[in-house]
Amino acid sequence: MILGVDIDGTIKDTQRAAIEVHNRVLKRDVKQEEVKEFYLDKAYGLTPKEASRLWRKLEEEIYSLGIPLQHASEVLNELVKQGHQVYFITARPGFPNIVQVTKAWLKKHGFPYTGDNLIMNSQDKARKAKELGVELFFEDAPNHIENLVKHHVPTVIVDAVYNRKMPKEIKRITDWRQVYDLVEEHINQKLNET
Numbered sequence: 001m002i003l004g005v006d007i008d009g010t011i012k013d014t015q016r017a018a019i020e021v022h023n024r025v026l027k028r029d030v031k032q033e034e035v036k037e038f039y040l041d042k043a044y045g046l047t048p049k050e051a052s053r054l055w056r057k058l059e060e061e062i063y064s065l066g067i068p069l070q071h072a073s074e075v076l077n078e079l080v081k082q083g084h085q086v087y088f089i090t091a092r093p094g095f096p097n098i099v100q101v102t103k104a105w106l107k108k109h110g111f112p113y114t115g116d117n118l119i120m121n122s123q124d125k126a127r128k129a130k131e132l133g134v135e136l137f138f139e140d141a142p143n144h145i146e147n148l149v150k151h152h153v154p155t156v157i158v159d160a161v162y163n164r165k166m167p168k169e170i171k172r173i174t175d176w177r178q179v180y181d182l183v184e185e186h187i188n189q190k191l192n193e194t
Contacts, residue, residue, distance in 0.1 A: 001136060002084070002135050003076075003079065003084055003086050003134065003135070003136050003137070004089045004132065004134035004153075005086055005088050005137075005138045006088075006089060006137075006138060006141070007088055007106075008063075008090065008092070008140075009140035009141065009158065009160055010069070010072075010139060010140045010158045011068055011073070011076070011088075011138075011176075012105070013067055014063070015040075016032055017062050017063075018058075018062045019032050021058050021062050022044060022054070028044065030044060033161075038143075038160075038162040039051060040055075059093075060101055063101045063105065064105060067109075068109045070176065071175060072111075072176045073109055073110045073111050075176040075179050076111060077112050079180075084183065086112050088113065088117060089125050089128055089129065089132075090102070090118075090120060090121075091121065091122055091123055091125070091144070092120055092121065093120070093121055094120040098120070099118075099120055102118065102120065106118070119132075124147065125137070125139070125147065125148060126147045126148045126150070126151035126153050129148065129151075129153045130151065130153065134153060135190075136155075136156060137154065137156070138158055138179075139155060139157065139158065140158045140159075140160045140162075141163070142162065142165075145166055145170065146166075156170075156171045156173055157170055157171065158172075
């Protein structure tokens with residue numbers, strides 16, 4: 001099975017790293033539990049444009065920090081051992097420094113990065129998933145989830161406070177170890193359809 005896996009908020013606690021960096025730079029003390037949305041602008045009292053400009057300045061540091069979500073690396077490595085294929089598909093910009101930081105982070109934390117299974121600057125993840133033949137996509141960002149579902153890419157929500165209003169019928173995980181059952185279920189469902 002071909003799996004599409006987002007990075008930020010899906011296998012990496014990027015929001016925690018972003019809050020840490022924003023707090024230091026803006027001399028603030030915003031707590032992660034106070035941030036209820038995907039973007040940080042409201043939490044810091046910034047306009048979307050100000051927040052976007054600040055993110056662009058800080059993103060290399062933000063992307064280099066942060067810890068993997070618990071069990072994400074071990075589960076993805078086990079799935080690769082079982083014969084599944086993993087593509088990391090991210091909307092992170094494809095600037096050389098951001099590509100390098102992303103590759104280094106995946107390697108450092110033991111993810112099954114092969115050198116050719118990282119897709120950067122993917123603003124339309126549904127289109128990219130279709131091109132690659134992705135059979136199950138793991139995502140946290142509401143706008144990407146909506147687009148994937150709209151284009152009939154089987155999608156699993158990686159739980160976050162900012163995506164809890166997504167439709168209940170979309171499968172959701174709160175722990176990466178739940179992925180084994182979802183993959184098995186998806187394989188069985190496909191077998192029953194043939």
